[in-house]
Amino acid sequence: MGEDTPANRMTYGNYLQLDSLLGLQDGPADGSALPCNDELHFIITHQAFELWFKQVNRELEEALNLMNLENVDEVSIPKIVHHLERCTEIFRLLAQQWKVMETLAPQDFLGFRDRLGTSSGFESWQMRTLEMLLGLRPEDRIGGMDPIAHNRKLHSEGKLSDEVMAELERMSSFPSLREVLTDWLARTPVHGISGNTDIMTEFVQSHIKTMSEHGESVIAHMIKIGHGDEETIRPRIEAGVESARDFLLPEGKVNQARAGLLFIESYRELPLLAWPRRLIDTIVELEESMLLFRSHHVRMVERMIGRRMGSGGSSGVDYLEMTLKYRIFTDLWAVRTLLVKRDILPDVENVEFYGFAVEN
Numbered sequence: 001m002g003e004d005t006p007a008n009r010m011t012y013g014n015y016l017q018l019d020s021l022l023g024l025q026d027g028p029a030d031g032s033a034l035p036c037n038d039e040l041h042f043i044i045t046h047q048a049f050e051l052w053f054k055q056v057n058r059e060l061e062e063a064l065n066l067m068n069l070e071n072v073d074e075v076s077i078p079k080i081v082h083h084l085e086r087c088t089e090i091f092r093l094l095a096q097q098w099k100v101m102e103t104l105a106p107q108d109f110l111g112f113r114d115r116l117g118t119s120s121g122f123e124s125w126q127m128r129t130l131e132m133l134l135g136l137r138p139e140d141r142i143g144g145m146d147p148i149a150h151n152r153k154l155h156s157e158g159k160l161s162d163e164v165m166a167e168l169e170r171m172s173s174f175p176s177l178r179e180v181l182t183d184w185l186a187r188t189p190v191h192g193i194s195g196n197t198d199i200m201t202e203f204v205q206s207h208i209k210t211m212s213e214h215g216e217s218v219i220a221h222m223i224k225i226g227h228g229d230e231e232t233i234r235p236r237i238e239a240g241v242e243s244a245r246d247f248l249l250p251e252g253k254v255n256q257a258r259a260g261l262l263f264i265e266s267y268r269e270l271p272l273l274a275w276p277r278r279l280i281d282t283i284v285e286l287e288e289s290m291l292l293f294r295s296h297h298v299r300m301v302e303r304m305i306g307r308r309m310g311s312g313g314s315s316g317v318d319y320l321e322m323t324l325k326y327r328i329f330t331d332l333w334a335v336r337t338l339l340v341k342r343d344i345l346p347d348v349e350n351v352e353f354y355g356f357a358v359e360n
């Protein structure tokens with residue numbers, strides 16, 4: 001920093017590099033005509049999204065740095081939650097931002113749509129980066145699309161700068177939030193002890209037994225109140241218990257991350273589990289906000305272009321509707337189906353480990 005003089009005074013424009021920022025809305029740098037008002041609005045809306053994507057990527061990178069450790073420091077959890085909560089709020093804001101896009105009349109969009117050529121949000125590498133950082137894998141995507149391979153191709157064709165490609169490669173070398181979360185959940189102390197397969201197996205088996213017993217009482221109750229017959233109700237209840245078994249004990253062996261997750265969700269009141277539980281809630285909320293963001297985009301697109309093909313060459317709305325099925329944190333959603341009310345769960349052993357005083 002230089003000397004404090006009026007000439008050196010930091011201004012709003014300097015600090016934000018406003019001249020550069022506001023000089024970037026003239027459309028493609030190929031000498032074509034300046035954008036009309038509607039097209040300016042289209043460009044600014046896209047740029048605003050991309051700025052927010054940049055921030056989301058930074059938040060995720062910070063969260064991953066804190067979480068990608070053998071031992072995640074307890075004081076890091078509130079920090080991770082803070083980073084992820086900001087991402088959620090950004091996605092909530094962006095889900096509303098499609099409304100601004102919708103002030104563009106479909107026919108006015110057609111007035112300049114040809115100028116986009118084959119460009120499309122599909123090529124938003126920042127969006128792909130954030131999906132990767134969260135843990136969306138090529139095999140989870142429609143057509144098994146691999147964003148890194150896709151962007152390497154664009155790069156080799158001179159359509160993506162070296163800097164962007166290097167940044168993408170750097171980000172893709174990180175483990176995803178889904179992966180680090182799974183490792184962290186697998187270390188959850190169950191009944192006060194971490195990493196003990198026998199204790200975890202016993203815990204999940206006892207949970208399945210509780211589910212099954214509770215299922216029997218539900219069947220009896222439903223029949224008693226005339227809400228169906230046993231032949232219809234029993235298979236549904238039993239299928240629920242069976243799928244719980246498959247989830248917790250795939251191929252007969254306990255899945256430690258799922259056992260940890262179930263423990264945290266079942267014994268939410270334990271003081272030591274308060275932040276882990278909050279982290280899980282935050283991640284579910286983040287994924288929910290992304291799903292809503294995607295779904296509002298599709299409806300806006302349908303309103304704008306109907307069922308025609310996308311500028312990126314996809315089937316358009318049909319393609320986008322399929323992306324609404326994307327789920328990254330599948331276990332976090334799935335565990336909800338398995339929960340049972342607290343008062344029929346067995347008590348936690350070694351409860352003092354979780355910060356509860358034991359009365360003598």
Ligand code: HEM
Pocket residue numbers: 045046049050101109119120121122123124127297301304305309310311312313314315316317319320323
């Ligand atoms: C008039 C406005 C818009 C229309 C008609 C539109 C249409 C589409 C269509 C049809 C696709 C599917 C891919 C394709 O074939 O092109 C798509 C994908 C996408 N769009 Fe838009 N879009 C609009 C605005 C935006 C804005 C403002 C953003 C913000 C960055 C955006 C971000 C995306 C993203 C990230 C994808 C990829 C989705 C995925 O593959 O998961 N779109 N868009």
